[in-house]
Amino acid sequence: MSALSLTSETPIVVVGLGYVGLPLAVALAKKFNVVGFDISEQRIAELKDGFDRTEEIERERLEASSLAVTSSVEEIRDAGVYIVTVPTPVDENNKPDLFPVRASCETLGPIIGKNSIIVFESTVYPGVTEELCGPILEEKSGLVCGEDFYLGYSPERINPGDKVHTVDKITKVISGQTPEVVDILEELYCAVTSGGVFKASSIRVAEAAKVIENAQRDINIGFVNEITMIFQKLGISVYDVLEAAGTKWNFLNFTPGLVGGHCIGVDPYYLAERAKQINHDPRIILSGRAINDGMADFVAERIGAQLSGAGKILVLGLTFKENCPDLRNTKAVDLIQGLKVRGFTVDVHDAAADPAEAKEFFNIDLKGDLSDLPDHSYVAVVGCVSHDEYKDIQMSELERLLEPGGLIADIKAMWRDKEKPQYIRKWQL
Numbered sequence: 001m002s003a004l005s006l007t008s009e010t011p012i013v014v015v016g017l018g019y020v021g022l023p024l025a026v027a028l029a030k031k032f033n034v035v036g037f038d039i040s041e042q043r044i045a046e047l048k049d050g051f052d053r054t055e056e057i058e059r060e061r062l063e064a065s066s067l068a069v070t071s072s073v074e075e076i077r078d079a080g081v082y083i084v085t086v087p088t089p090v091d092e093n094n095k096p097d098l099f100p101v102r103a104s105c106e107t108l109g110p111i112i113g114k115n116s117i118i119v120f121e122s123t124v125y126p127g128v129t130e131e132l133c134g135p136i137l138e139e140k141s142g143l144v145c146g147e148d149f150y151l152g153y154s155p156e157r158i159n160p161g162d163k164v165h166t167v168d169k170i171t172k173v174i175s176g177q178t179p180e181v182v183d184i185l186e187e188l189y190c191a192v193t194s195g196g197v198f199k200a201s202s203i204r205v206a207e208a209a210k211v212i213e214n215a216q217r218d219i220n221i222g223f224v225n226e227i228t229m230i231f232q233k234l235g236i237s238v239y240d241v242l243e244a245a246g247t248k249w250n251f252l253n254f255t256p257g258l259v260g261g262h263c264i265g266v267d268p269y270y271l272a273e274r275a276k277q278i279n280h281d282p283r284i285i286l287s288g289r290a291i292n293d294g295m296a297d298f299v300a301e302r303i304g305a306q307l308s309g310a311g312k313i314l315v316l317g318l319t320f321k322e323n324c325p326d327l328r329n330t331k332a333v334d335l336i337q338g339l340k341v342r343g344f345t346v347d348v349h350d351a352a353a354d355p356a357e358a359k360e361f362f363n364i365d366l367k368g369d370l371s372d373l374p375d376h377s378y379v380a381v382v383g384c385v386s387h388d389e390y391k392d393i394q395m396s397e398l399e400r401l402l403e404p405g406g407l408i409a410d411i412k413a414m415w416r417d418k419e420k421p422q423y424i425r426k427w428q429l
């Protein structure tokens with residue numbers, strides 16, 4: 001790559017082809033010369049075969065796309081733009097695990113060209129792109145950051161399973177080391193999204209904007225989860241309260257729930273870590289996290305309190321959110337564990353998850369068809385994740401699965417308006 005410019009011939013490489021990287025790479029490939037790179041050979045083999053296990057891109061679209069995919073570093077040498085979309089999880093102590101970001105920089109350093117632009121989309125705290133990634137890329141390339149190659153940051157806002165706010169429609173926040181880099185990123189992202197771009201005033205501002213978007217959601221859900229706990233003890237349904245309060249023009253619309261997944265339950269820890277590094281105690285951020293992390297056990301305790309002694313419970317839903325196969329950091333597992341420690345045996349069904357992943361990640365054997373489960377064998381059926389299949393379930397089917405007097409526990413209020421069968425009890429948050 002010899003000059004800082006963008007044409008339809010400019011080689012663009014997307015690094016990390018997961019929930020974020022693959023849809024972006026497919027969208028970019030409509031307009032540019034794009035190669036997708038992933039260290040997972042299995043992922044590359046599946047994609048070459050037209051199969052996307054994240055269910056973001058259907059087989060026909062994948063097969064029709066001009067996107068090339070590879071796990072060979074040699075095939076991504078000297079590109080004009082590299083867009084890094086690798087994971088940013090936390091470790092077992094909820095500390096940011098920046099290993100994949102570091103590793104991607106170590107991979108890219110030796111192969112970037114003069115005038116390459118390296119844009120990070122992974123969610124990080126302010127400073128990571130310029131203070132961590134830039135120096136690694138410099139060291140591994142022998143080039144000077146800001147003179148020979150350039151940094152950019154553009155956070156990703158898509159939502160797993162969300163088919164409305166897709167990569168081709170949302171507004172992209174962009175930032176770059178120089179105005180020329182920002183211009184190139186504007187051209188690049190405007191070619192794929194009808195939502196346009198917002199030019200953040202610096203890379204650190206763009207990093208900060210992303211991490212607070214998710215921390216804000218976490219804190220708001222934390223508030224609703226806390227009032228849920230209070231109202232449960234007062235014998236009031238929080239959904240009744242939210243419905244009433246929601247008639248005020250400026251009341252914020254959040255509902256209680258188990259906050260899992262790769263983003264909302266993780267990103268606040270990134271911001272908290274940065275705060276601690278500069279001797280600020282992030283009290284609200286960590287309070288929200290603590291409440292949300294304790295929600296699964298609270299729900300297990302409430303369900304247990306309504307059932308006398310042991311018995312078998314059927315949990316409907318294991319993924320971290322509805323209509324999406326993503327099992328990462330799902331808090332349904334904490335709920336299942338909370339029921340088990342209270343003496344119950346737990347069967348699990350999920351309408352969207354891959355049974356092999358459920359086994360591999362959590363040693364859970366998902367049940368097959370609901371209609372094959374025996375009659376009247378559960379003391380409770382817990383509606384844990386509101387997959388469409390569960391929303392549409394007939395109450396008579398739940399009655400068939402439950403012992404007489406059994407409990408329908410509706411965590412997501414998905415059966416709120418359905419009349420319960422006569423000899424079945426119903427409980428919701």
Ligand SMILES: NC(=O)c1ccc[n+]([C@@H]2O[C@H](COP(=O)([O-])OP(=O)(O)OC[C@H]3O[C@@H](n4cnc5c(N)ncnc54)[C@H](O)[C@@H]3O)[C@@H](O)[C@H]2O)c1
Nearest residue numbers: 016017018019020038039040086088103104122123156160
């Ligand atoms: N999932 C979302 O909806 C979402 C939304 C907004 C932002 N984000 C952020 O985007 C980033 C990516 O998230 P994701 O959900 O797509 O993750 P993911 O786990 O689905 O995908 C990441 C991919 O990167 C690959 N990878 C890991 N290390 C690599 C390396 N060193 N080089 C090349 N490939 C590597 C993995 O094999 C995997 O295929 C994270 O920072 C996340 O917080 C995710």
